Amino acid sequence: MPEGHTLFALARDLHAAFAGTRPEVTSPQGRFEEGAAQVTGRELLAATSRGKHLFLEFEGERWVHVHLGLIGTFRVDGRDWTAEVAPVGAVRMRLATPEHVADLRGPNLCAVVTPDEVAAVMDRLGPDPLRPDADPDRAWRRIQRSSRSVGELLMDQAVLAGVGNVYRSEVLWRHRLSPFTEGRAMKPASWRLVWDDLVRLMPLGVATGRIVTVEEQVLEVEAALGRGERPHLTERTSQVYKRTGEECPRCGSRIRTQVVARRNLFWCGRCQRRR
């Protein structure tokens, strides 16, 4: 489920498994052989994410830049003595130490890059709500002077990094905001609600591995995490996303859908009316 929370959790897991080690890096599938040869055996210094981008920093100023795209997966596993770890399927990149193995499949992008190239990627991304140092005003300045719709702007990674199609629809619904309001017509208070909500919701996505936006579940997860427990999630995990034709949980009107920024946007035409 690659929105920003997925990449954040992945960076955390990769860092825990491989930082400070010298993993063997290979490309069983073959499409990353040259890149793998440039980093294999080097110390992995850090794994980090920014929006939907993932970076593995190796010693010697060599970074691996990964983007999962829509269908990519990256699995980090502890190695146990009985497990068969022979490559299966199209593994673009494999990291392996005696303790851990991680397989990357189907990414949009997997390349060795320089620190300058990493900086360039970071620079063109908007603030990531998962980062404590993120500056929401940077996003607001762009939104404020844009004639594009809010539904479009929320999906633009140069405006805001890490939000994807699920968080977009869900966060707008939570604040009764129309996706079709122009950025320049958005109220500062509305933007503040959206940003603060993402700052609240996305860490729950990191902690649970699910996108949790139903308020009752949000409260349950927060309470469970506060007690140091593992949250238990019920079935319904979205209020409008992929619920075309169903009743809006708030007002009972039908959920509608329309392609905005090349993805299906879901919203309630009654309680998210344009103002």
Added chain:
DNA sequence: AGGTGATGGTCAC
């Protein structure tokens, strides 16, 4: 067993 669409983004035409 087989088919489809998807939480994304880039590049070519």
Added chain:
DNA sequence: TGACCCTCACCTG
């Protein structure tokens, strides 16, 4: 606007 990446959950039968 469509191809690509070629996975995976969720349908259908």
